[in-house]
Each structure stands twice: as C-alpha cells, then as structure tokens.
Amino acid sequence: xxxxxxxxxxxxxxxxxxxxxxxxxxxxxxxxxxxxxxxxxxxxxxxxxxxxxxxxxxxxxxxxxxxxxxxxxxxxxxxxxxxxxxxxxxxxxxxxxxxxxxxxxxxxxxxxxxxxxxxxxxxxxxxxxxxxxxxxxxxxxxxxxxxxxxxxxxxxxxxxxxxxxxxxxxxxxxxxxxxxxxxxxxxxxxxxxxxxxxxxxxxxxxxxxxxxxxxxxxxxxxxxxxxxxxxxxxxxxxxxxxxxxxxxxxxxxxxxxxxxxxxxxxxxxxxxxxxxxxxxxxxxxxxxxxxxxxxxxxxxxxxxxxxxxxxxxxxxxxxxxxxxxxxxxxxxxxxxxxxxxxxxxxxxxxxxxxxxxxxxxxxxxxxxxxxxxxxxxxxxxxxxxxxxxxxxxxxxxxxxxxxxxxxxxxxxxxxxxxxxxxxxxxxxxxxxxxxxxxxxxxxxxxxxxxxxxxxxxxxxxxxxxxxxxxxxxxxxxxxxxxxxxxxxxxxxxxxxxxxxxxxxxxxxxxxxxxxxxxxxxxxxxxxxxxxxxxxxxxxxxxxxxxxxxxxxxxxxxxxxxxxxxxxxxxxxxxxxxxxxxxxxxxxxxxxxxxxxxxxxxxxxxxxxxxxxxxxxxxxxxxxxxxxxxxxxxxxxxxxxxxxxxxxxxxxxxxxxxxxxxxxxxxxxxxxxxxxxxxxxxxxxxxxxxxxxxxxxxxxxxxxxxxxxxxxxxxxxxxxxxxxxxxxxxxxxxxxxxxxxxxxxxxxxxxxxxxxxxxxxxxxxxxxxxxxxxxxxxxxxxxxxxxxxxxxxxxxxxxxxxxxxxxxxxxxxxxxxxxxxxxxxxxxxxxxxxxxxxxxxxxxxxxxxxxxxxxxxxxxxxxxxxxxxxxxxxxxxxxxxxxxxxxxxx
Amino acid sequence: xxxxxxxxxxxxxxxxxxxxxxxxxxxxxxxxxxxxxxxxxxxxxxxxxxxxxxxxxxxxxxxxxx
Numbered sequence: 001x002x003x004x005x006x007x008x009x010x011x012x013x014x015x016x017x018x019x020x021x022x023x024x025x026x027x028x029x030x031x032x033x034x035x036x037x038x039x040x041x042x043x044x045x046x047x048x049x050x051x052x053x054x055x056x057x058x059x060x061x062x063x064x065x066x067x068x069x070x071x072x073x074x075x076x077x078x079x080x081x082x083x084x085x086x087x088x089x090x091x092x093x094x095x096x097x098x099x100x101x102x103x104x105x106x107x108x109x110x111x112x113x114x115x116x117x118x119x120x121x122x123x124x125x126x127x128x129x130x131x132x133x134x135x136x137x138x139x140x141x142x143x144x145x146x147x148x149x150x151x152x153x154x155x156x157x158x159x160x161x162x163x164x165x166x167x168x169x170x171x172x173x174x175x176x177x178x179x180x181x182x183x184x185x186x187x188x189x190x191x192x193x194x195x196x197x198x199x200x201x202x203x204x205x206x207x208x209x210x211x212x213x214x215x216x217x218x219x220x221x222x223x224x225x226x227x228x229x230x231x232x233x234x235x236x237x238x239x240x241x242x243x244x245x246x247x248x249x250x251x252x253x254x255x256x257x258x259x260x261x262x263x264x265x266x267x268x269x270x271x272x273x274x275x276x277x278x279x280x281x282x283x284x285x286x287x288x289x290x291x292x293x294x295x296x297x298x299x300x301x302x303x304x305x306x307x308x309x310x311x312x313x314x315x316x317x318x319x320x321x322x323x324x325x326x327x328x329x330x331x332x333x334x335x336x337x338x339x340x341x342x343x344x345x346x347x348x349x350x351x352x353x354x355x356x357x358x359x360x361x362x363x364x365x366x367x368x369x370x371x372x373x374x375x376x377x378x379x380x381x382x383x384x385x386x387x388x389x390x391x392x393x394x395x396x397x398x399x400x401x402x403x404x405x406x407x408x409x410x411x412x413x414x415x416x417x418x419x420x421x422x423x424x425x426x427x428x429x430x431x432x433x434x435x436x437x438x439x440x441x442x443x444x445x446x447x448x449x450x451x452x453x454x455x456x457x458x459x460x461x462x463x464x465x466x467x468x469x470x471x472x473x474x475x476x477x478x479x480x481x482x483x484x485x486x487x488x489x490x491x492x493x494x495x496x497x498x499x500x501x502x503x504x505x506x507x508x509x510x511x512x513x514x515x516x517x518x519x520x521x522x523x524x525x526x527x528x529x530x531x532x533x534x535x536x537x538x539x540x541x542x543x544x545x546x547x548x549x550x551x552x553x554x555x556x557x558x559x560x561x562x563x564x565x566x567x568x569x570x571x572x573x574x575x576x577x578x579x580x581x582x583x584x585x586x587x588x589x590x591x592x593x594x595x596x597x598x599x600x601x602x603x604x605x606x607x608x609x610x611x612x613x614x615x616x617x618x619x620x621x622x623x624x625x626x627x628x629x630x631x632x633x634x635x636x637x638x639x640x641x642x643x644x645x646x647x648x649x650x651x652x653x654x655x656x657x658x659x660x661x662x663x664x665x666x667x668x669x670x671x672x673x674x675x676x677x678x679x680x681x682x683x684x685x686x687x688x689x690x691x692x693x694x695x696x697x698x699x700x701x702x703x704x705x706x707x708x709x710x711x712x713x714x715x716x717x718x719x720x721x722x723x724x725x726x727x728x729x730x731x732x733x734x735x736x737x738x739x740x741x742x743x744x745x746x747x748x749x750x751x752x753x754x755x756x757x758x759x760x761x762x763x764x765x766x767x768x769x770x771x772x773x774x775x776x777x778x779x780x781x782x783x784x785x786x787x788x789x790x791x792x793x794x795x796x797x798x799x800x801x802x803x804x805x806x807x808x809x810x811x812x813x814x815x816x817x818x819x820x821x822x823x824x825x826x827x828x829x830x831x832x833x834x835x836x837x838x839x840x841x842x843x844x845x846x847x848x849x850x851x852x853x854x855x856x857x858x859x860x861x862x863x864x865x866x867x868x869x870x871x872x873x874x875x876x877x878x879x880x881x882x883x884x885x886x887x888x889x
Numbered sequence: 890x891x892x893x894x895x896x897x898x899x900x901x902x903x904x905x906x907x908x909x910x911x912x913x914x915x916x917x918x919x920x921x922x923x924x925x926x927x928x929x930x931x932x933x934x935x936x937x938x939x940x941x942x943x944x945x946x947x948x949x950x951x952x953x954x955x
Contacts, residue, residue, distance in 0.1 A: 024909050229893070231895040232893070232894065232896070234896060235901075236897050236901060239901045239904070240900075240901070240904050243904065244906055244908070245907060247908060247912065250911065251920070253908060253909040253912040253913070256908065257905070257906075257909070260905070312945075316945050316946075387947070388917075388942075389941075389942050389945030389946050390921065390924070390938070390939075390942035390945075390946070391917075392945075393938050393941055393945065394920065394924065394938060394942075395916050395936065397934065
C-alpha cells in the first residue's frame with residue numbers, strides 16, 4: 001500500500017481504497033452503470049399497487065377467522081352507496097327506480113361479490129309474504145322497476161314492517177337508502193373500482209334532488225390512488241428548491257448536481273430492487289422513497305462540503321482532495337448508512353407482509369447509497385471539472401458561515417450550555433406529559449388518510465349520520481356440529497350478545513340469525529309482538545328457518561348461515577374505527593364470550609395469588625357422568641359435578657393456566673373446535689384431571705369485517721411497537737459501539753435521539769396522529785435520521801482533537817465544519833420534506849410534516865445537546881484521541 | 890393539471906440545465922466582477938480573497954500539471 005503522502009495508520013486502507021477506485025475508474029464505472037441501467041429498467045416497470053391481504057397480520061387469529069369467512073359472511077372491503085333525496089322521500093317511482101338501477105350497476109363493478117350485495121332492490125333482501133291459504137314465502141322487496149306510486153307505497157309498507165331493512169337499508173326518515181356491496185379480496189383493483197363506481201353509479205344518477213354518497217375501504221383507497229399523482233408535484237418542487245439551495249450553498253452547479261447523482265442512482269437501485277423481487281409500491285408509502293433519497297442527498301452534501309475543504313487543504317490538488325474526502329468521511333457515512341439500513345430492518349418483526357416487504361426493500365435501498373455515495377463518489381469527482389479556487393474561498397465567507405459561527409459561539413458559551421441543558425430538560429418533561437396520549441390505531445372517526453373536508457370523508461360522515469354505524473365487526477358463531485344454529489340456546493346467546501354490545505356508544509346496531517328467527521316467528525303468528533321471540537325448541541326453529549329460506553339458493557342464504565346450519569355470525573355495525581373504541585368493543589366481546597362460557601360451565605372464577613380459583617359453582621347447571629366424561633344433564637339429578645368451589649385451575653387442555661388472563665386465553669384456545677374439554681384442577685393438594693363435554697353448541701370467534709381486521713392490526717402493532725423501538729435503538733447502539741470502539745459513545749449519540757423521539761411522539765399525540773400500519777415504518781425510519789447528524793459531528797470532533805488536543809476546541813471546530821454541512825442539510829431537507837403538506841392525501845401531508853419536524857428536532861439535538869454533553873462530560877472515547885498523532889501530508 | 894412521470898422528468902432536467910448554464914455564464918462572471926469591484930473600492934476581505942484565489946489558481950494549474 002505505497003502512497004506518495006503520509007496518513008494515519010488506521011486510515012491507510014481507506015486512502016488506498018480511494019486511490020484504487022480512481023485507478024480502476026473505468027471498469028468500476030462501467031460495472032455500476034450497467035447495474036444501474038438494469039435497475040432503472042426494472043424501476044420503470046414498477047406500478048402502484050395496494051394488496052389488502054398484505055396489510056393484515058396473517059398469523060393473527062382474527063385474520064385467520066376473517067380469511068375463512070370473508071367470502072360468505074362479508075369481509076372488510078365493503079362499499080356503501082347512499083342514495084339520498086333532498087325533497088320528499090325515496091318512496092317514489094323515480095327514486096326507487098334509481099335505487100334499482102344503481103343496485104344493478106354495482107353488481108357489474110369489477111370484483112364485487114354478487115351474493116353479498118345488500119339493497120332493497122337486490123334479490124337477497126327479502127321479506128315474508130303470507131299468501132292465500134296461509135302459506136308463507138320470502139320474497140325480494142323489489143321484483144323489478146316501479147311503475148306507479150301505489151307500488152312505491154307498497155314497498156314503503158314492506159320496508160316499515162321489516163326489522164332487517166328499516167333503519168338498516170332505508171333510513172328512519174325515509175330520505176335515504178343504503179346499498180352495501182362486498183368485494184372479493186383477491187380481485188381488488190382500487191383504481192378500476194373507483195372509476196367504474198364513478199361512471200356507472202354516481203354520475204348517471206346524481207341530479208338536483210338526488211345526492212349519492214360513496215364510502216368504504218375500496219372507495220377510500222380509490223381516492224388515495226386518484227390523488228397519488230400529487231407525489232410528482234411534491235417531487236418536482238422539492239427537486240427544484242433543493243437544487244437552488246445547494247447551488248446557493250456551494251456557489252457552484254457541481255454542488256447541486258453531485259448529490260442528485262447519488263440520489264438518482266440509489267433510487268434506481270431501490271425501486272428496481274422492489275420490482276425485481278416482485279414487490280410493489282403502495283401510494284401511502286411514497287413518503288418513504290422520498291425520505292431515503294433525502295438521506296442519500298444528505299450524505300452526499302457532507303461529502304461535497306468535505307471535498308471543497310480538502311481541495312483547499314491539499315493545495316488545490318483534485319485527486320488528493322477526492323481521496324482525503326472519501327477516506328475521512330468513510331467511517332461516519334458507512335456507519336450512518338448501516339445504522340439506517342439495519343434500523344429499518346427491525347420492521348421485519350411485525351408480522352404484516354407489507355411492512356416486512358418494506359423493511360427488506362428500504363434496507364436494500366439504503367445500502368445502495370453505499371454504492372452511489374462511497375464507491376462511485378471518487379470517480380464522479382474525478383470526471384467532474386474541479387471547482388475554481390475562488391468559488392471555494394468565497395463560499396466560506398458567506399452569510400451562512402457567519403450565522404453558523406455565531407450560533408456555535410452562543411451554544412458553547414457557558415450560558416448557552418446551561419440554556420441548552422435547561423431547554424432539553426423542560427422539553428423532555430413537556431413531551432413526557434403529552435406522549436401519554438399517543439394512540440395505537442386511528443384516533444378519529446373520519447379516515448386519517450384524507451382531509452376531513454375531502455369528498456370521501458364528507459360521504460362517510462353523511463352515511464354515518466344517516467345510518468348510525470356502517471363499519472362491520474363480524475363475530476362468527478361456529479357450531480360444534482351440524483344444525484348448531486337451530487339450537488335455541490345458541491340463538492338466545494347471540495341475541496344477548498347483540499343487546500350487550502349495543503350498549504356500547506360506538507356500536508350503532510347489530511344483526512344476526514336471531515333477528516331473522518324472531519321476525520319470522522312474529523309474521524308466522526300474524527305479527528303479534530309477543531311472538532317476536534326465539535322458539536323454545538329445535539323443531540320450531542328449524543321450521544321457521546325453512547319457511548324463510550325455502551326458495552332461496554344457498555348462495556343467497558350463505559351470508560346468514562351456512563347450508564348445514566353449523567356456522568352463522570353476529571355482525572355489529574360500528575360508528576367509527578377509532579383505536580380506543582375498537583379496543584373497547586373487542587374487549588367487551590371477549591368479556592361476553594368468556595362470561596357466557598363460565599355460565600354454561602356453571603362456575604365463577606377469581607384470581608388468587610397469581611392463580612385462578614373457582615369461587616362458586618352454580619346449581620343451575622346439572623352434570624352427570626357419562627363414562628369418563630361429564631356432561632350437562634336435563635334430568636333431576638343433584639349429585640356433585642366436575643367442579644368444586646376452591647378448585648385451582650391448573651390447566652385447560654394442553655394450555656397451562658396461571659392468572660385469570662391466562663385462563664381466559666386458555667379457554668378460548670382450547671374450546672375453539674373441541675367438544676371435549678380437559679381440565680386439570682388442584683383440589684385438596686392433589687391434581688384432579690376431568691373431562692367435560694362442552695355445554696354449548698357453538699363457540700363465538702373473533703373477528704372479521706373492517707373492525708375485526710383493524711383490531712388485529714392494532715394488537716400486533718401494540719405488541720411490537722415497544723420491541724421494535726428497543727431493537728432499533730439496540731441496533732444503533734451496537735453499530736456506534738463498533739464504529740468508535742466505546743461503550744459510552746453510543747449513549748452520547750442515542751441520548752439526544754431518544755429525546756427527539758420523545759418529542760416527535762408527543763407531537764403525534766398532540767396532533768391526533770395514531771401509530772398504525774402506515775405511520776409505524778415512517779416513525780421507525782425517522783429515528784435513524786438523527787443518528788447521521790451526530791455521527792458526522794462526533795467523527796469530526798475525533799479528527800479535530802487529534803490536532804488540537806482540546807475537547808472544547810475540537811467540538812467547536814467540528815460544529816464549524818461538519819456542523820455547518822449538517823445545518824445546511826437539515827434545514828434544506830426539512831424545508832423540502834415539509835412540501836409534502838401540499839399533498840391532497842392527508843396521510844402523506846402529515847407524515848411529511850412529521851418527518852420534517854423529526855429532522856428539525858434531531859438536528860437541534862445533534863448541534864446543541866450532543867456538543868454540550870461532549871464538552872461537559874469529556875467522554876473518554878474523545879479524550880483518548882488527543883494522544884494520537886495527527887495525519888501529515 | 891394532471892402530473893405524469895414524463896412531465897416531471899422533463900421539468901427537472903430542463904430546470905437543472907438552465908441552472909447549470911446560468912451558473913456558468915451569468916452567476917460566476919457576475920460574482921467575479923462584483924468581487925473585483927469590491928476590491929477596487931477598497932474592501933480588504935475582497936482584496937485578500939482575490940489574491941488568495943489568484944495564488945490558488947496558479948497552484949491548481951500546477952497540481953493539474955503534475
């Protein structure tokens with residue numbers, strides 16, 4: 001490794017590498033360009049696609065239930081179309097015919113599940129008609145277009161007497177009708193659905209007296225795609241402003257061009273890789289590429305600044321300046337890139353396919369900056385004409401330099417140091433107070449993806465106002481055997497479930513098989529209200545079901561109950577999907593299911609010293625022994641049952657039981673599909689094993705529908721959020737530990753970063769931005785931003801102390817050199833990232849603002865708290881460098 | 890206006906080219922003239938910068954010749 005000039009021993013390899021890169025510039029350039037060309041080709045094939053299934057945590061039990069039953073009982077991808085009249089009611093031939101045609105039009109939209117359309121004009125929405133001779137038939141409410149007002153009045157009469165229609169598909173004031181259509185998840189094409197709904201459903205039927213509002217997840221994503229081209233406006237503006245700022249900062253077009261080359265090459269590699277491995281871009285993740293490109297540009301600005309500095313220092317020798325800049329910044333740049341890339345990789349922990357894909361692609365993309373920034377950098381500089389010395393000298397005399405110098409003087413003065421420490425202490429206290437309001441899930445009832453006054457949110461709000469709740473939570477009642485849904489006790493339990501949950505303020509209304517059976521029973525008994533109940537025996541229930549469902553094909557009845565009457569559902573229509581409301585509703589469901597099972601088992605339990613004790617045994621449940629098992633008996637038998645007061649539950653099935661929570665989950669898991677349940681009970685010091693025949697015919701299982709899948713996503717995010725943060729910071733700790741070979745160095749860098757993290761989380765809480773599947777990765781990526789700033793400053797301080805031998809002087813010089821570039825990078829990047837606030841997609845706008853804030857706070861932490869801590873604490877990893885010899889030319 | 894990728898790329902390339910040309914043929918000569926004017930008007934900083942830049946330009950040519 002012979003070199004014409006002397007360098008410190010530990011940097012010799014890097015200087016050698018820089019020299020060799022220039023020597024072998026042609027093959028390296030050709031290799032990188034060929035690869036970049038290939039990735040660029042792939043990048044241009046990339047399409048914006050959202051795969052709904054990839055947004056869900058597929059391993060979560062709710063999602064498994066959702067996936068099993070979405071095809072029959074309804075999924076999370078519903079579109080609601082509300083037809084509302086301004087004057088009069090919907091019961092006129094003109095409006096009813098519109099509803100008829102809109103229902104037909106919906107049926108032709110791509111991906112719709114033809115058996116899961118609900119509308120008074122659809123064949124699946126029926127009412128009971130008593131025909132001559134006492135026979136009854138379930139007939140569709142509308143059999144065709146309405147010709148006369150008398151026919152319209154007849155439909156009004158039918159609607160008003162049908163419990164499953166009035167208030168659910170027709171508003172109570174008769175001014176609006178709702179058409180609900182479910183879409184097949186595998187055939188969701190949001191753009192196409194959006195366009196077809198606009199062309200076929202909205203445009204032809206909207207007039208002076210008729211308003212049409214459309215809401216639902218496919219519609220929401222349709223709007224997101226519609227607005228996605230905004231990203232190009234933001235991109236163009238950001239590019240132009242950044243170019244101008246860099247040109248003003250460097251006083252040279254090369255300073256503007258060089259970071260662009262880095263950003264573009266990294267972007268081609270990143271986007272090409274996404275396409276190459278079969279992934280796609282989600283329109284809600286477009287901030288992410290922007291953010292990674294901003295990182296690439298940031299590193300490049302540092303390098304370019306250093307190149308100018310070294311150009312002057314090395315007597316205007318371009319080659320030596322290039323190699324010195326490369327070698328001196330290699331460690332902080334590579335360390336920064338590695339922390340960012342590995343930090344993003346922790347997102348892999350969240351079992352959501354989209355996030356896992358994002359973790360892999362973002363990580364690769366960030367690592368690609370190594371190629372464009374480090375490998376190619378010396379070569380690009382070599383080919384670019386060196387700047388005129390006048391430019392280099394003049395730019396160091398500008399206003400920006402003067403402002404930075406004054407700010408550094410102020411921060412490092414004794415008073416400044418105290419003020420910095422006091423500021424961060426107060427800021428941490430205030431942030432600590434506000435951060436408690438941070439929510440997992442959506443914090444508002446409107447969609448946080450779009451602005452409150454967007455057409456989507458206006459429609460959603462109008463539908464909610466008119467119909468109470470429209471966002472479904474589907475709880476499946478799965479029978480242990482055929483005909484389980486004809487069991488009166490099961491139907492009564494479903495009815496009780498509905499009445500219990502309807503007390504929740506966020507549940508608008510509910511629907512289950514119990515509603516049908518009560519309505520049919522009432523009609524069967526000449527609409528006498530006292531007969532609007534669930535019959536007491538299987539035969540009557542079966543008879544009523546026969547009356548209602550006979551004549552309907554299984555594809556139509558399947559949305560209520562499967563053909564073998566084994567499985568049905570209770571659907572709760574919720575008023576919103578706020579994170580806290582979802583959590584509460586799901587908890588109430590769990591409480592109801594658990595207490596119902598205990599009631600059927602005839603026991604009450606309580607927690608005692610970390611265990612679960614049977615506190616009372618009910619006499620209402622009588623047991624008898626049948627062979628080795630216990631089963632509930634209807635006989636007048638009063639012998640002792642399987643459970644005794646004071647028994648400690650040790651195990652249910654194979655699941656060990658500790659506290660009450662573990663008993664709950666054990667009971668849920670072990671009774672999911674079993675008709676025999678094994679209990680291990682500790683009784684009088686010894687363990688008794690008993691087997692009982694499940695005293696119920698069906699088990700309630702959570703959860704499908706939009707609320708069910710959101711509950712699953714929120715639970716996964718809650719479970720992984722803390723772990724991800726801990727692992728993210730731990731990854732950064734390890735990398736900084738190896739970079740500076742010091743246990744303390746990472747603490748100095750991560751401390752300000754953690755405070756910045758706290759402040760940003762507090763801001764999110766204050767601005768009602770929840771942690772959800774879209775915000776989580778951005779928040780994780782944001783954490784890494786601050787570490788880059790700190791790495792450049794600390795690395796430079798180490799370099800400076802080797803020549804000055806004084807901590808204060810070293811830190812001061814680091815702030816005046818690397819700190820200046822950090823300041824420019826942070827300020828310009830904050831400005832252009834804030835341009836996202838122009839986006840019509842509220843989510844992108846808020847994420848842009850959030851990330852801009854993140855950059856600003858991280859920057860302030862890196863240039864105030866970090867240097868003050870270094871000066872006041874004189875860390876050993878810095879002081880020990882004072883003894884080393886400075887490199888000499 | 891509906892944005893397309895082609896339009897965005899055209900705008901940024903055009904903008905970059907304009908900025909490069911402006912820098913080379915307008916801004917740099919203007920900056921140099923302004924520095925000369927300041928130096929002629931007796932501005933010490935400008936005079937020092939010009940002399941350093943002149944020396945540096947010589948060094949730079951020398952370094953390139955090596």
